[in-house]
Amino acid sequence: MFVRSLVVAALACLATPFSAAAADSPRMFQALPPPSCGTPLAATGKPLTFKAPLDEAGRAGLMAGLFLTLHDPTGQGWSEADLKAAGGCPVARFAADDVVWTLFSGAGNAPVRVAIATGRGDAYFLVRGPSPIDAAAWSRTRRGLPGATAPPAYYLVSRQGDEPFFLFKVYDGPPAATLLADDIAAAAEAKAEGLAAYGDDGGAVSLLLETAAGPRAELFRPSGVSVSTPATLLAPDGGLVTEARNGDWVFRGSGFACRPAYGPFERIRVQVLDISDEGLDLACTWSTQDSWTVVDATFMPDKSTDKAYVAERIRQEEEAYGVTRSLSKLRPGRDEPVLAGRWWMDKDGQIQTMYVLRRGDYLFEVRQGLARESDIDAGSKVALDLIDQISAADAPAPATGEAWRRQR
Known part of the structure; x- marks a missing residue:
């Protein structure tokens, strides 16, 4: 539902042609005038490397980090209104997979960045979450909220319809818009391998990487599983x-x-x-x-x-x-x-x-x-x-x- 809302909100922006300067830049990237809305980002983040087979720290950090980033125990996560507001705050455009994508800035409970393209059923979200180090530490006790011994990480995920979220990148800080555009393009063009998947039913996290030890999937909220809300495991x-x-x-x-x-x-x-x-x-x-x-x-x-x-x-x-x-x-x-x-x-x-x-x-x-x-x-x-x-x-x-x- 939220993806359709964003597509409608973005149609006017997508109809605007690229500038001549953008035509000469990689992926025809075009930064839009700084908006008064949304969330500014420092653009200092770099992608973290997850090498398979994952050791226990990498396995626990990636799984728990994705769960903690996308699961909202307060029930006040992304609403359609949050995402519709983000749809009115474009910050950049770029070309990927033969279509034009618009990058929006969210605020409040919305992801800090959202990317959509007219005619595509998938959308991409940059979401702030705990560092994998702090997530791994939380995973050992699973009590309260994770600590904050390291700066927050930023998780690039995609979703299409009711399918699980797929995680493609984790950054050690907010990435530059050009880097984010390149990584979204690689995912949209099927040139990037996913790292993990998340489904809110049951809090199901599945790793798409091999592990040296330990399971590759887990239900973090098994009490949320039922015939009407089945959990999806990809491993x-x-x-x-x-x-x-x-x-x-x-x-x-x-x-x-x-x-x-x-x-x-x-x-x-x-x-x-x-x-x-x-x-x-x-x-x-x-x-x-x-x-x-x-x-x-x-x-x-x-x-x-x-x-x-x-x-x-x-x-x-x-x-x-x-x-x-x-x-x-x-x-x-x-x-x-x-x-x-x-x-x-x-x-x-x-x-x-x-x-x-x-x-x-x-x-x-x-x-x-x-x-x-x-x-x-x-x-x-x-x-x-x-x-x-x-x-x-x-x-x-x-x-x-x-x-x-x-x-x-």
Whole structure:
């Protein structure tokens, strides 16, 4: 919502052409007249270096620093009004990825700098936060606010829609506008690798760098996880999801191995819907450019509820995606323990598939969204492989969170 507001506010600025001087500068960078609004920056900051594999100090500092920077325990973080005000305070323009970006200055609770471009769904934010050194020290106790033994750091993050924030740079002070423009351009043009990702649901932080030791993901606020607000992990956290030597991500409780790929579908994330022993619920997603596959494993030891539960889940999915045409019921093709299966075309023309099966105390859902009918054969093979994998494995032991809690 806030990205759309900023785009509207910036249209008038983006319509103004570059000056002749800007045309000769790198990225056609053009500083605008100093505004009376916003937050002035000293322009002295340089990027910090994070070399993989991260040692423990680097791992803890980067993860906790990103969490503390983007999570606001007071509930008074960025509001739409804050960001709309920033949208009226342009400080520079530059070219990147064949479009013109405008850099705005925020004040109050807004990020100190915001960059957007007309026609782009992503936006970039420069946010003041604790230094990684102070964040690492806070991480050891996690009490109160972090200390301030070092100057604040500045975190360059991007976001598109409801996706997690992605961290691209951490600076030891406020960077110059030209440096910030270059770093935003590198990210927008996919020339820069991300460092980490953050989702506010569950306070989920995932490192995109390898570590020498310690987990690459963590839920800093596990109490914030629910079916309606699932947490997104882009790496194993070492408790709910562990990593096998072959690269599989293995679910706690069910033991399901979320492999790196199935055919053209590549693993992109795990979602945590319930961390409790009574309803442990984890889901793995794979995708192609325009289709997706999900396996959801839910702890449900009471088999007497299966029929009603499956009927309700199918109803929920059909209601969520819409049904324009029911397709002929496609059976798995083998003697598989599938409780129910449904295929239909949704309101957007995608093929939706859903299988539900039981193994031990867990119910598994295999769901797919296929972009076109010609994808059915490839999608069906992936679904069959997943059904085979789930049904062939040994039944998992009942879920227990004791080992996971000990790691917390």
